Amino acid sequence: MELPLFRHNRPNRVVTFDEYREEGGFEGLKKAFSGMSPNDVQQAVLDSGLRGRGGAGFATGRKWSFVPRDLPGPRWLICNCDEMEPGTYKDRVLLEHNPYSLIEGMTLACYALGVRHAFIFIRKGYEKAAANLARGIEEAKKAGLLGEHILGSEHSIDLDLHLSAGRYICGEETALINALEGKRPNPRTKPPFPAVKGLWQGPTVVNNVETLANVPAIVANGAAWFKGLALNPEGAGSKLFCVSGSVKNRACVELPIGTTLGDIIDGACGGMRDGKKFKACIPGGASTQFLKPEHWNLPMDYDTVAKAGSRLGSGGVIVFDEGHCLVEATLNLINFFARESCGWCTPCREGLPYVKEILTRIENGRGEDDDIAILREHVKYLNYTFCALAPGAMAPLDGLLRDFEDEVREHIVKKKCPLK
């Protein structure tokens, strides 16, 4: 079966507007504007079972349904293209090959939500993606598929690019809203939730690139078709898995949801690098728990991965082999989160550097007996922070202590890294 997101991809270049249209692009948009009500579009997305592809995995149709219908004043849609989660590079690959699915998907989302003006929030470093989008937006406007009176209808929709200057916390939806408003991007208190009071105090939906890029095919082919793409009844649609680390071919691949971990590594990525043995992986970007060899045949869908004690997250699969020290890997992850903490609340600002210090000592052979207990306390208490960054940082540490405590202890007992 043809999967929707990479269907239009050309090797090493971006698909052209004409190619995209010839291959069925903008058919979803045409279908929606010639006979579907905004409600119909929203219902199709809800029925499709599409879940947020940015990391949290919340049902997209439900998120949309939280926007009150009767509030006066403008409402907003923001596409989150901040993607700074280590190991995650799907939005880059998607947009460097095809900006049109996102443009069409956003237009459809605006139609469904009654939004007149939407933003694409792009991180610094994604200049090529931004250029593709800017060109695509102009092309769509010229063809009457965006801008004033889309396809001759009464609906007008604008898309604007907002280029950021690089900071992980801007991917958090309330921080992102502050960033777009030109304020210091600390997260905001919830409630009020963005769906009610977000950008400039108006109702706001924030969706990830991959989420929105799925919408055209859902509208064009129907919810049942989308559901049927998945390999198991728990899932719906396809997923971009961006694999890095110890595999032969590191690649961003589109696979049906429910593909097993083993099939991703062996099938799509040619197996492990240099004949190395699989030790563990992080399946969904830096803020997820480790999966182990026993999970080799685990179907990768949101619920099944959650039941196995991790998260599908962003789909950034980072693969470790037996030569990798997982204490050092966790230290690397914590270092990232400590550096990217926005500094707003004390447990995160002070706690992450402390965890980093302890892990550094352990890695360098200066760990002490009660360090493991102290780390466990942090896993527990760094759940009580202002936003999800610190709890996210604790996920790999929690996984390390749960699944690889022996390896941590060996460091402390042997007074050195056993792998060095």
Add this chain to the structure above:
Amino acid sequence: MIPETLKTSLEARIASAITAREAAVDVMKELQAHYGWLTDEAVAEAAALLGLSPLQVEELATFYEMIYRRPVGKKVIHVCDSISCWCADCDKIIQHLKDKLGVGLGGTTADGMFTLLPCCCMGMCGDSPAMSVGGVPYGRLTPELVDEILEAERHKV
């Protein structure tokens, strides 16, 4: 003082935004491109253009990775030290950069050409280890490739 043409284009950018503040990052970036880094003077100018206090601009400027509040070389090298690059031995690449440039992280080469900074994941994990030089991304780095890139970037205007 910034040239009149730059001022006019920044004013136009601000006018096209929904609120002036929304253009803050763009304004800082443009001024940084003009001065080479976001000087105190640039902070004051941005504040005047945006209708903010210099302190409000300062709290934005110091938040973002790509806004430099201290002088930097002609081209900034951001070398990724996040997890996928770690798997791909980025430590060796970072050490090589330090040796080759004769500076530590945060340092600027004696000729004022390069500033070396570590950075978080840049979405090049599939092509790790990765760095960007003056905004141009490079992946699958080896020490030899790093040498070639530095040589080429040194002469590229």
